[in-house]
Amino acid sequence: MATRLVKESTEVTGAIQDVVNMAVDLGVGQWAARLCPECAGGASKERSLSLNVEQNGIIKYYCHRAACGFSGNAYTSPAAAGLGVKTGSPAQEVDRSLHDPVSPLSDREKAFFLSRYNLPASALENRVYRTESRYALSILRPDGTRRGFITRRPYEGSPAQSRSTDTQPTKTLTYLEASGEPCQSWYGKGGEAVIMVEDPLSAMRITSYWESVEGEGFPVQAVAILGTGVNAEKIREIQQVAKEADVYIALDADATGQAFAMARKWGSAFKRCRVIVLSKDIKDSSDAELAALPI
Numbered sequence: 001m002a003t004r005l006v007k008e009s010t011e012v013t014g015a016i017q018d019v020v021n022m023a024v025d026l027g028v029g030q031w032a033a034r035l036c037p038e039c040a041g042g043a044s045k046e047r048s049l050s051l052n053v054e055q056n057g058i059i060k061y062y063c064h065r066a067a068c069g070f071s072g073n074a075y076t077s078p079a080a081a082g083l084g085v086k087t088g089s090p091a092q093e094v095d096r097s098l099h100d101p102v103s104p105l106s107d108r109e110k111a112f113f114l115s116r117y118n119l120p121a122s123a124l125e126n127r128v129y130r131t132e133s134r135y136a137l138s139i140l141r142p143d144g145t146r147r148g149f150i151t152r153r154p155y156e157g158s159p160a161q162s163r164s165t166d167t168q169p170t171k172t173l174t175y176l177e178a179s180g181e182p183c184q185s186w187y188g189k190g191g192e193a194v195i196m197v198e199d200p201l202s203a204m205r206i207t208s209y210w211e212s213v214e215g216e217g218f219p220v221q222a223v224a225i226l227g228t229g230v231n232a233e234k235i236r237e238i239q240q241v242a243k244e245a246d247v248y249i250a251l252d253a254d255a256t257g258q259a260f261a262m263a264r265k266w267g268s269a270f271k272r273c274r275v276i277v278l279s280k281d282i283k284d285s286s287d288a289e290l291a292a293l294p295i
Contacts, residue, residue: 019074022051023059036063038070042227043254046171062096064173066150066183067229071096098149098175102129102136108159116157117283120212123204133165137200139176139185139226142241148176148183150200150226174226182234183226186241190221193295194242195276196249196262200224202282206250209290220295221245228258235266242270248295250276 018037035041036049042065049070052060062071105113105128113124129136131151135158139148153168154160174183185200188207197203203222210220223238228251230238238247247270251259259275267273276293278285 015070016074019049019051019059019061023053023074036065036068036070039063039065039068041065042067044171048173066174066226069183096148096174096176096179098131098136098151098177100131100134100136100151102131102149105130106159112155112158116155117201117205118287119201119204120208123208127200127204130160133160133168134173135160137185139174139183139200140187141181142186142190142221142237144186147178147181147185148174150174150185172226182237184230184234184237185224185226186221187224188221189219190241190245192219193221193246193248194238195220195222195295196230196238196247196251197222197224197282198228198252198255199226199283202250202252205283205285206290209287213291219245228252228255230262230266235269239269244271246270246272246274248274248276250278250282250293252281253278 015037022032022034032051033047034049034051035045035047039048041048046065048063048065048068050060050062050064054060059074060072061074063069105124109130110121110124113119113128114121126146127138127140129138129149134151134153135155136149136151138146139150141147150172152172154162154165176183185203187200187203188210195203195206197206203224207220207222214220221241223241225234247267249259249263251262256275256277259277263273263275274294276295280289282290
């Protein structure tokens with residue numbers, strides 16, 4: 001998602017004014033996670049906005065929700081923000097890459113993912129890692145190369161879960177290594193169908209299931225849109241990958257309304273588009289439940 005840049009102005013309004021107000025409350029040299037004024041943290045009301053007030057008074061902000069992408073630098077006058085910001089500062093790109101070291105999963109962690117989500121060991125390779133306090137899942141391009149990471153606090157029942165990790169204010173954070181790319185992740189080999197799901201584990205689960213039933217190379221591809229929303233950037237990439245393939249929208253059970261709204265708005269971009277109404281999330285579904293899906 002392209003970085004949204006805001007140049008200095010003494011007449012900031014709306015979400016930008018909210019960012020300035022939060023920065024004033026924090027003070028120079030402070031950092032915090034706050035509720036994003038643009039998306040309000042989505043349905044879960046996560047504190048997904050990173051707010052950094054640098055020593056020179058520049059306010060850097062970035063919402064980590066993939067469906068939002070609200071980010072940039074706020075340049076305000078001293079009177080507007082009380083931060084002594086110099087005028088004429090150029091807008092700068094926001095570094096969205098993950099700087100925390102990532103490590104392979106331990107044997108206990110691998111066992112947790114394989115049993116909890118019924119995944120083969122191959123599904124985790126080069127896809128799921130650990131940082132010091134969070135799990136890091138690769139965000140993959142259609143050709144399988146990595147475009148970034150999505151990190152999340154440890155899953156319930158996982159070896160990394162603890163009292164301290166349960167209090168992490170933000171459930172998921174997204175990091176892209178290059179600007180201008182859609183923030184979504186691809187799995188499987190395309191040709192016959194493309195299945196749109198919310199998260200990487202659901203994408204891994206559905207493609208691994210079809211490969212186990214039909215064999216390696218079965219032409220079904222899944223794309224994790226990393227949330228419940230899409231934009232023209234994401235749809236353009238899905239359209240280029242799908243070509244003549246059928247497209248299925250299979251969002252989590254609590255997002256059925258969003259799935260139908262997505263189909264109404266974007267369905268005509270594809271040769272054929274259908275919504276799959278789920279009774280439970282794909283990552284939590286049994287083989288029998290996946291076999292019953294109308295794909």
